[in-house]
Amino acid sequence: MTLEHTGRLSRREMLRALSLCAAGSATLGPLLSGCRESLQTPEALEKLGRKRDALDGKPKFLIVIGAAGGASIVDSFLAVRQSESVNAGALNTFPDAQVQSVAGSPFRAVKYSNSRLGSIPIPVNTDQLAFVKKHMNDMLVATSVGTSVNHNIAQKRSLTGNAAWRGRTLQEAVALQWGASMPLPNVNMGTGGYSERGTDGDLPLSCFGETVVNPSLWPLGLDGSRGIANAPSKDVIALARSTRNALDEKSIFGRTFQDSAALKRWNEQRGVQQPKLEGMDLITRLNILPNAPPQIPLSQYGLDSSPDGARLRAAFPAFFTDPVEGQAALAFLLLKYRVSVSVTLGPDFNVAVGGQNGIANPPLAFDISHNDHRGGQAFMWARILGAVDSLIGLLKSEPFDAATGESMWDRTMIYVATEFGRTRPRPANATEFGSGHDLNNGFLLLSPMVKGNTVLGGMAPNTTLTYGFDARTGQAQPGKMTSNEPDIFSGVLTAMGADLGGSGLPDASAFKRA
Amino acid sequence: MRPERLLLTCLLLTGCSDKLPIAVDLGPSDAGGGVAPSYDGGVARSQKGNLRFKGPERLTLDLASALELPVASVCNELGQYPCLNVHGVSLGGVDPYAHSVYETAPVTGAAAPIAVERTVLSACNARIAQDLNAPATAVVFKDVALTNGKLNDPTSPAVATALSSLVRRAWLRDPTQEERDTLVQLARDVEATGTPNPGVAWMQAACLAVFSSAEAVFY
Numbered sequence: 091m092t093l094e095h096t097g098r099l100s101r102r103e104m105l106r107a108l109s110l111c112a113a114g115s116a117t118l119g120p121l122l123s124g125c126r127e128s129l130q131t132p133e134a135l136e137k138l139g140r141k142r143d144a145l146d147g148k149p150k151f152l153i154v155i156g157a158a159g160g161a162s163i164v165d166s167f168l169a170v171r172q173s174e175s176v177n178a179g180a181l182n183t184f185p186d187a188q189v190q191s192v193a194g195s196p197f198r199a200v201k202y203s204n205s206r207l208g209s210i211p212i213p214v215n216t217d218q219l220a221f222v223k224k225h226m227n228d229m230l231v232a233t234s235v236g237t238s239v240n241h242n243i244a245q246k247r248s249l250t251g252n253a254a255w256r257g258r259t260l261q262e263a264v265a266l267q268w269g270a271s272m273p274l275p276n277v278n279m280g281t282g283g284y285s286e287r288g289t290d291g292d293l294p295l296s297c298f299g300e301t302v303v304n305p306s307l308w309p310l311g312l313d314g315s316r317g318i319a320n321a322p323s324k325d326v327i328a329l330a331r332s333t334r335n336a337l338d339e340k341s342i343f344g345r346t347f348q349d350s351a352a353l354k355r356w357n358e359q360r361g362v363q364q365p366k367l368e369g370m371d372l373i374t375r376l377n378i379l380p381n382a383p384p385q386i387p388l389s390q391y392g393l394d395s396s397p398d399g400a401r402l403r404a405a406f407p408a409f410f411t412d413p414v415e416g417q418a419a420l421a422f423l424l425l426k427y428r429v430s431v432s433v434t435l436g437p438d439f440n441v442a443v444g445g446q447n448g449i450a451n452p453p454l455a456f457d458i459s460h461n462d463h464r465g466g467q468a469f470m471w472a473r474i475l476g477a478v479d480s481l482i483g484l485l486k487s488e489p490f491d492a493a494t495g496e497s498m499w500d501r502t503m504i505y506v507a508t509e510f511g512r513t514r515p516r517p518a519n520a521t522e523f524g525s526g527h528d529l530n531n532g533f534l535l536l537s538p539m540v541k542g543n544t545v546l547g548g549m550a551p552n553t554t555l556t557y558g559f560d561a562r563t564g565q566a567q568p569g570k571m572t573s574n575e576p577d578i579f580s581g582v583l584t585a586m587g588a589d590l591g592g593s594g595l596p597d598a599s600a601f602k603r604a
Numbered sequence: 605m606r607p608e609r610l611l612l613t614c615l616l617l618t619g620c621s622d623k624l625p626i627a628v629d630l631g632p633s634d635a636g637g638g639v640a641p642s643y644d645g646g647v648a649r650s651q652k653g654n655l656r657f658k659g660p661e662r663l664t665l666d667l668a669s670a671l672e673l674p675v676a677s678v679c680n681e682l683g684q685y686p687c688l689n690v691h692g693v694s695l696g697g698v699d700p701y702a703h704s705v706y707e708t709a710p711v712t713g714a715a716a717p718i719a720v721e722r723t724v725l726s727a728c729n730a731r732i733a734q735d736l737n738a739p740a741t742a743v744v745f746k747d748v749a750l751t752n753g754k755l756n757d758p759t760s761p762a763v764a765t766a767l768s769s770l771v772r773r774a775w776l777r778d779p780t781q782e783e784r785d786t787l788v789q790l791a792r793d794v795e796a797t798g799t800p801n802p803g804v805a806w807m808q809a810a811c812l813a814v815f816s817s818a819e820a821v822f823y
Binding site for chain 2: 310350
C-alpha cells in the first residue's frame with residue numbers, strides 16, 4: 091500500500107477505501123443497530139425479567155409529594171445507631187434508643203424530642219414508629235445518588251429522572267398513560283422545580299400540569315356563573331356564550347388571528363374543557379369549605395360543600411390554614427371524582443402559621459436543616475408522614491371498582507420526591523447542628539403496587555452513606571455510589587404498570603410487587 | 605491524498621446536502637387560502653398570530669377602567685375574596701410571596717376561561733346594578749327602558765347607544781351593524797327562555813358576551 095511508503099493513498103486506493111466504507115455502512119449498519127434495538131424490545135426486556143401489567147383501561151393514580159428542602163433518608167427509615175458506626179461521634183448517627191426497629195421489616199423509625207426547633211421556640215416531639223408499623227407492607231425505600239445540590243434543579247430532576255424519558259415528568263407520563271378521559275389529568279400544587287413542566291414538547295398539552303395555589307378557594311373557579319351573586323340562569327349564560335362565540339368568529343380580530351395557537355387553544359378550552367369541568371359539578375364536589383358565614387357564606391351564594399367535605403375536614407382539620415393539609419384534601423377529591431390521575435403537593439419554603447404550636451411549616455421546610463438538622467428533619471418528616479397517613483386512610487376507604495373489590499388505594503402510588511440528602515458530618519457528638527446538601531439519599535414510595543417492606547440498596551454505617559442496587563434484580567450493590575435517577579423514575583412507572591415501550595428507560599422490575 | 609485529508613473530505617461531503625435550503629413558508633400569497641374580502645373589506649390572517657393573554661392584573665384593571673368601577677369591586681368570591689388573588693394563577697399570573705409561583709404560565713390553563721367569565725360577570729353585575737339603581741348617573745345602560753323587567757324595545761336608539769358604549773369600552777371600536785344585530789337578537793333569545801327580568805338578564809348576557817370575547821381578553 092502506498093500509505094506505508096509515502097504516507098498517502100493513491101487515487102485507486104482512496105476510491106477502494108471509500109467504496110468499502112460505503113458498502114460497510116450500508117450492510118453492517120442496519121445489522122448492528124438492529125442488534126442493539128433487539129435488546130430494547132419489550133419482549134426482550136421481559137425475557138430478562140421486566141414485569142409489565144396488562145393495561146386494563148382503568149386509571150391508576152399518582153400522588154407526588156414534593157418534600158422541599160431535602161428530606162434525609164438517614165433521619166428516617168435508614169437511620170444509623172451510634173453503636174453501628176465506627177465514626178459515630180463525627181457523623182449523623184443517633185443514640186441507639188432513638189432508632190427503633192420493627193420486627194420483620196428493614197425500616198427504622200426515629201424518635202425525637204427537643205424543646206425548640208432551631209431558633210424557633212416550639213417543642214418538637216415526633217415518633218415515626220407508628221407510621222412504619224402501619225404502612226411498612228406498602229413502603230419501598232430506594233437509595234439514590236442525585237446529580238444536583240441546587241434546590242430547583244434537583245426538584246425537577248427528581249421528577250424527570252434527569253430527563254430519563256425525553257424530559258417528561260412522572261406526572262406527565264402518568265397523565266399521558268391514564269389521563270386521556272380526565273378533564274385535568276395533571277394538577278400541580280407543588281412549588282419550585284416540583285411545579286415545573288417537563289421538556290417533552292411532543293406531549294399533548296393536557297398532560298402538562300394545571301397549577302393550583304389555593305386548594306380551598308380554587309374550586310370556586312370551576313364554574314363560570316354559579317356562586318356569583320345575581321347571576322343569570324344557565325340558559326342565559328349559554329346564550330351569552332354562543333353569542334360571544336359567534337361574535338368572535340366573525341370579528342375582524344377573530345378572523346385576523348384565527349391561526350394563532352393561543353386562540354386555537356383558548357377556543358378548545360372554552361368549547362371542550364369548560365363544559366366538561368362544569369358538567370361534573372366540581373364547584374360543589376371539590377369544595378372542602380363548610381358553610382360558615384360570615385367568613386364562608388356558601389349558602390348565601392347558592393353553593394354547597396362537597397359531599398365529602400365533613401370527612402375531609404376531619405382528616406385535615408387545618409385545611410384552610412396549612413397549605414399541605416388543604417392540598418392533600420383536594421388531591422383526594424381530584425382523584426376520587428376522576429378529575430385527575432396525577433396530583434402534586436407539598437410544603438413550600440414559606441412559614442405557615444398554625445398547627446399545635448403555632449408553626450405549621452417552618453421557614454425553608456426541610457431546608458431548615460441548615461440551622462437545626464435533627465429538629466428540622468423530625469418536624470418535617472412528621473408533617474409529611476401525617477399527610478400521607480391521612481391520604482392512605484381516605485384512599486383505602488374509597489371503593490374504586492365494586493366488581494373487583496379494589497379500593498382507590500389499590501391503584502394509587504405515593505412518591506415522596508425530594509431534592510437531595512443532607513451532609514453527614516457533625517461536630518463531635520453534637521445533637522444540635524446544621525447540615526448542607528448532599529447528593530446521597532433515598533426515596534420513599536408507598537403503594538400496594540410496589541414491592542413492599544423493601545429497601546433497595548443499603549446503608550454503610552461507617553459513612554452513613556447509602557449504596558446502590560440493581561434496578562432489575564433488586565440486588566444490593568455495596569460500594570455502588572453512581573447516579574441512578576433514571577432507575578427511580580423508571581421504578582415509579584414500572585411499579586404502576588405503565589407502558590414503557592420505546593422509552594429507553596432502564597428495567598426497574600425490582601420496584602414492582604410480584 | 606493524505607488519510608487526514610481523505611477523512612476531512614468525507615466529512616465535508618457528508619455534511620453537504622443536495623437539497624436547497626427551504627424558504628420559510630409565509631403562507632398563501634393570494635386571497636384564495638385566506639379570507640374572502642367580502643366582509644368589512646376583508647382581513648388578512650396574521651402570519652405570526654402572536655397573541656398575548658391579558659392575565660389577571662390587566663384583565664381586572666381593564667374591566668375596572670372600562671366599566672368605571674373601583675378595582676376592589678370588580679370581582680370578589682363569596683363577596684370578600686378578591687378574584688385577583690383567588691384566580692390570579694389560573695389566569696396566568698404569579699404569586700411569589702404566598703405560594704412561590706414566580707413565573708407566568710407559557711399558555712392559558714384549563715381553568716382560565718372559567719375564571720375570565722367569573723371575573724367579567726361579576727364586574728358586569730356591579731356595573732348593571734349601579735346603572736339600574738341610579739339611572740341619572742348610568743354609565744353603560746343609560747336610558748334603556750324596562751317594563752316589568754322586560755326591555756321595552758330592543759331596537760330603540762337607547763339600546764343601540766348602550767351597545768355601542770359596551771363595545772367601545774371592551775374593544776375600543778364601534779360595533780359593526782352585524783354585531784349590533786347579533787346583540788339585539790340576544791335580547792329576544794333571552795326573553796324567549798322565560799327567565800325572570802329578561803331585560804336585566806340581557807344586559808348581563810350582552811356584557812358577558814362582549815367582555816369575555818377573545819378580542820377583549822387577548823391583545
